[in-house]
Amino acid sequence: MPLLSPESAGAAATTPRPRLPLGPLDTVHVFWLAGMSCDGCTIAVSGATNPGLEGLLTGTVPAMPKVLLHHPVLAVEAGADFMAAHHKAWKGELDAPYVVCMEGSVADERIAARTGGYWSAMGAEPRPGHETEQPIPTAEWLSRLAPGAAAVIAVGTCATWGGIPAAEGNPTGAMGTADFLGKDFRSAFGLPVINIPGCAPVGDNITETIFAVLLFLQGLGPLPAFDELGRPAWLFGSTVHRGCTRAGHYEEGVFARDYGDPECLVEIGCWGPVVNCNIVSRGAINHMGGCMRAGGVCIGCTMPGFPDKFSPFLKTAPGSMVSSAISMTTGAMIRRLRRLSNREVNYEKRWDKVGEVASGWADVTPRSVPDRVLHFFYEQWFRMRSRHPGRRAGEEAWLWGVDRPGRRSDYLDDSVVRKDPS
Ligand code: SF4
Numbered sequence: 001m002p003l004l005s006p007e008s009a010g011a012a013a014t015t016p017r018p019r020l021p022l023g024p025l026d027t028v029h030v031f032w033l034a035g036m037s038c039d040g041c042t043i044a045v046s047g048a049t050n051p052g053l054e055g056l057l058t059g060t061v062p063a064m065p066k067v068l069l070h071h072p073v074l075a076v077e078a079g080a081d082f083m084a085a086h087h088k089a090w091k092g093e094l095d096a097p098y099v100v101c102m103e104g105s106v107a108d109e110r111i112a113a114r115t116g117g118y119w120s121a122m123g124a125e126p127r128p129g130h131e132t133e134q135p136i137p138t139a140e141w142l143s144r145l146a147p148g149a150a151a152v153i154a155v156g157t158c159a160t161w162g163g164i165p166a167a168e169g170n171p172t173g174a175m176g177t178a179d180f181l182g183k184d185f186r187s188a189f190g191l192p193v194i195n196i197p198g199c200a201p202v203g204d205n206i207t208e209t210i211f212a213v214l215l216f217l218q219g220l221g222p223l224p225a226f227d228e229l230g231r232p233a234w235l236f237g238s239t240v241h242r243g244c245t246r247a248g249h250y251e252e253g254v255f256a257r258d259y260g261d262p263e264c265l266v267e268i269g270c271w272g273p274v275v276n277c278n279i280v281s282r283g284a285i286n287h288m289g290g291c292m293r294a295g296g297v298c299i300g301c302t303m304p305g306f307p308d309k310f311s312p313f314l315k316t317a318p319g320s321m322v323s324s325a326i327s328m329t330t331g332a333m334i335r336r337l338r339r340l341s342n343r344e345v346n347y348e349k350r351w352d353k354v355g356e357v358a359s360g361w362a363d364v365t366p367r368s369v370p371d372r373v374l375h376f377f378y379e380q381w382f383r384m385r386s387r388h389p390g391r392r393a394g395e396e397a398w399l400w401g402v403d404r405p406g407r408r409s410d411y412l413d414d415s416v417v418r419k420d421p422s
Contacts, residue, residue, distance in 0.1 A: 024218055025065040029098035031145055032071040035120050035138045036165035036174050037104025040200035041156035042073050047285040048203030051211055063220050083123035090144045100149040105158040105165045106180040108173025109137040119172050149187050151213050153194045155206055160195040161304040168308045195230040199301035202282050205235050241272035243281030244292050253331020266324050269314035270297040277302040344375050
């Protein structure tokens with residue numbers, strides 16, 4: 001059995017091949033390779049909705065070629081029947097271009113081979129010195145298929161950066177796809193490895209990136225923008241904190257003390273402010289869920305430094321202590337001022353004039369005189385040099401204006417809302 005080292009595999013993978021032409025495709029094969037993985041990325045992609053996996057597989061997504069997916073979990077074939085297409089692709093006998101999606105990290109099979117074993121494998125074949133067929137390591141399949149692939153897409157943090165199987169102390173020598181193939185690797189269409197991190201990634205991030213790459217391969221769109229680490233830039237260009245539903249609490253300096261509290265989770269271990277991810281703004285599945293929406297702190301699972309640089313999990317990071325102390329100080333004042341404005345905009349103009357709030361749910365306390373005075377000046381400041389509601393052009397400069405519509409006494413005419421019983 002040939003033993004793969006990252007260097008030799010990288011060298012094999014970068015052997016120049018003729019670049020494939022762009023053009024309309026009827027069909028594209030997708031080989032989903034499973035390395036050191038928990039299959040969570042498979043679960044995630046099967047929950048994608050925009051576009052959904054079923055749309056890609058049935059060829060009903062406009063402008064998309066039909067996707068023939070060769071997936072070890074989802075396929076109906078098994079054994080040699082399932083592996084036949086892999087062998088054809090390796091030998092260049094496939095009837096259409098193909099894309100490789102790698103799920104799970106790539107193990108260093110040299111380590112397992114020392115004791116005659118393997119870490120992860122797909123299919124089997126005869127090997128010299130063995131009477132029976134021997135498992136083919138997934139790492140070897142990656143090495144075989146990557147050079148001829150239109151694109152190689154690493155799906156999930158294990159496949160992108162090594163993830164949990166590559167954590168400090170792991171015995172497998174696990175690594176990410178780009179670490180295995182080498183920085184000079186280019187697919188048959190000239191693309192480096194595309195990385196969609198996440199543990200598991202948002203399903204829509206996976207299908208949307210595949211969709212965007214296929215659109216490019218179809219010659220119908222530009223190559224999507226990727227950042228310097230090969231992540232889709234439009235999905236990972238911002239921190240998860242910026243789209244977090246709790247970010248307003250952070251800004252106002254209000255922090256959760258216990259799990260289950262509705263405020264910002266930074267003081268109980270959230271790394272969101274420094275983590276490139278879109279799970280809260282996009283939602284986990286069908287625009288719903290997402291870590292902090294569901295009450296979980298961000299532990300940085302999309303990041304190359306995960307998991308070691310975020311461990312121990314759920315412990316407050318020193319950096320967030322500094323920034324949250326600053327937010328608490330400024331937030332205390334901002335919160336009070338906003339509370340005043342919030343009370344003001346919860347009050348109809350009409351209620352000011354009538355002197356009571358038309359709510360049967362509670363006795364709403366009328367605005368106090370200091371409140372009204374404060375907001376009178378606030379409003380003048382806000383409307384300075386702008387047209388005031390109910391005034392004509394040219395009346396902007398008036399301080400008091402006139403009552404419109406109608407006269408002040410109209411508001412006090414209860415015949416509008418109360419019927420005379422007689
Ligand atoms: Fe930012 Fe985390 Fe707080 Fe959300 S919970 S606002 S991501 S620190």
